[in-house]
Amino acid sequence: MADNTIPQVELNNGTTIPQLGFGVFLVDPPEAERVVTDALEIGYRHIDTAAIYRNEEGVGRALASSGVPREELFVTTKLWNTDQGSDTALPAFETSLDKLGLDYVDLYLVHWPAPQRDTYVESYRVLEQILAAGRARAIGVSNFLVPHLERLLAETSIVPAVNQIELHPYYQRRDLVEFGRSRGIHTEAWGPLSQGKSPLLQDPMVTAIADAHGKSPAQVVLRWHLEEGTIIFPKTTSRERAAENFDLFDFELSASEHAAITALDRDERLGGDPLEVN
Ligand code: NAD
Numbered sequence: 001m002a003d004n005t006i007p008q009v010e011l012n013n014g015t016t017i018p019q020l021g022f023g024v025f026l027v028d029p030p031e032a033e034r035v036v037t038d039a040l041e042i043g044y045r046h047i048d049t050a051a052i053y054r055n056e057e058g059v060g061r062a063l064a065s066s067g068v069p070r071e072e073l074f075v076t077t078k079l080w081n082t083d084q085g086s087d088t089a090l091p092a093f094e095t096s097l098d099k100l101g102l103d104y105v106d107l108y109l110v111h112w113p114a115p116q117r118d119t120y121v122e123s124y125r126v127l128e129q130i131l132a133a134g135r136a137r138a139i140g141v142s143n144f145l146v147p148h149l150e151r152l153l154a155e156t157s158i159v160p161a162v163n164q165i166e167l168h169p170y171y172q173r174r175d176l177v178e179f180g181r182s183r184g185i186h187t188e189a190w191g192p193l194s195q196g197k198s199p200l201l202q203d204p205m206v207t208a209i210a211d212a213h214g215k216s217p218a219q220v221v222l223r224w225h226l227e228e229g230t231i232i233f234p235k236t237t238s239r240e241r242a243a244e245n246f247d248l249f250d251f252e253l254s255a256s257e258h259a260a261i262t263a264l265d266r267d268e269r270l271g272g273d274p275l276e277v278n
Contacts, residue, residue, distance in 0.1 A: 006019060006043075006045070006046075006249075009231055011162065011186055012161050013138055013161060015107075015137045017046060017074050017231060018044075018045050018074055019226060020222075020226065020231075020232055021044060021046025021047060021076075021231070021232070022036070022039040022233050022234070022235070022242065023047075023048040023049075023233035024036065024048065024049050024055055024059060024235060025050070025053055027058075028055070029054050029058055031237060032057075032059055032062070033058040033059075033061045033062045035237050035242075036059050036063070037062045038239040038242055040063075042246050043246055044246060045068065046073075046074040046233060047063070047074070047076070048164075048188075049075075049077050049078075050111055051079065051080045051092060051095070052080045056099035056100050057099045057100075059100060061101070063101070064101050070102075075100065075105050076105065076106060076107040077100065077107075077109075078108070079092055079093065079109065079111055080111055081111060081117065084110070084119040085122060086119075086123070089122075089126035089127070090129070093130055093135070096108075097135070103135070104134060104137065106138065107136065107137065107161065107162065108130060108136040109139070109140050109142045110124055110141045110142065112143045112278075113144050113148040113274055115148070120148065121151065121155050121156060124152055124156050128158050138161040138162075139160065140162035140185070143165060143272075144163050145176065149163065149179065149183070149185065153183065159184050159185060162185060162187070163187055163188070164189075164190055165187060165188070166189075166190055166271045167192070167225075167230065168189065168191055168192055168193065168200060169200060169203075169221060169261050170194055170198055170200055170264060170266050170267075172262070188230065188232070188233075189231070189232050190233075190271075191270060191271060192234050193221055193234055195271070198268065198270060200217075203217075206220055206221060206261065206264075209260065209261070215251060218244065218245060219247065219251075220253070222234060222248050223248050223251065223252070224261045224262075227258055
């Protein structure tokens with residue numbers, strides 16, 4: 001399957017990113033190479049990893065052996081909290097590049113604001129230097145709330161290209177998404193399937209819509225995200241599910257189906273609290 005079915009989103013500096021990618025949180029390091037190889041064979045070209053996932057080496061091996069030209073790949077990784085700081089961020093970035101076997105990444109993110117450390121501004125300034133040096137094509141943040149974004153916008157010069165946040169039908173965070181939109185910061189959703197933790201995929205509304213289209217509940221939820229304009233990278237270690245999660249472009253939700261999923265919002269955060277993860 002070719003990648004040309006996947007919509008490209010233009011970020012605020014002109015870089016384009018495939019709207020659908022593949023995430024590797026909690027993919028065991030020894031399994032990462034096989035899982036990412038499967039994903040690339042299916043047609044994914046956008047891979048989302050992080051230093052803290054400890055699988056950058058496996059991801060890098062899969063990228064290298066895939067034969068996919070570097071310019072067709074979009075690779076994101078992230079600066080871990082304990083590496084934040086004006087002296088530590090650059091060496092951490094270089095370690096990630098080495099492990100990935102790349103000479104640039106497409107997107108580099110500050111993983112959490114970690115407000116008790118109070119180092120996200122100085123860390124982001126290092127990302128600005130990385131961008132200027134051409135070693136990342138775009139930079140951004142993750143898990144930032146409006147006050148963190150406001151401070152960053154006030155104290156640094158480059159508007160983050162993205163804010164990667166927990167977001168799914170049960171946790172839609174309209175104010176934060178809208179704030180980003182108003183400033184040119186594109187939202188990426190982590191946990192788009194609510195990490196398989198909540199009953200979202202068994203929700204009767206989701207299963208009824210899935211049945212109506214002959215699609216799976218996961219496909220319906222992922223389709224809803226795409227129609228919202230959000231960038232997603234669902235994770236699975238199963239090749240079959242990876243193919244299922246890529247097969248989202250032969251159906252659409254009707255306006256009333258889309259609205260019915262939007263109406264499921266219940267402000268239900270499943271992951272860490274950005275004010276507390278440090
Ligand atoms: P997800 O919502 O993608 O859920 C993954 C889980 O959903 C799988 O483990 C599996 O249990 C289930 N699943 C996947 N495909 C399915 C299918 N077709 N049918 C039924 N169940 C299915 O959660 P995630 O992995 O946490 O999020 C996606 C990616 O976001 C991560 O891999 C990672 O790259 C990124 N992420 C970022 C942060 C951050 O702090 N920035 C945090 C968590 C995740």
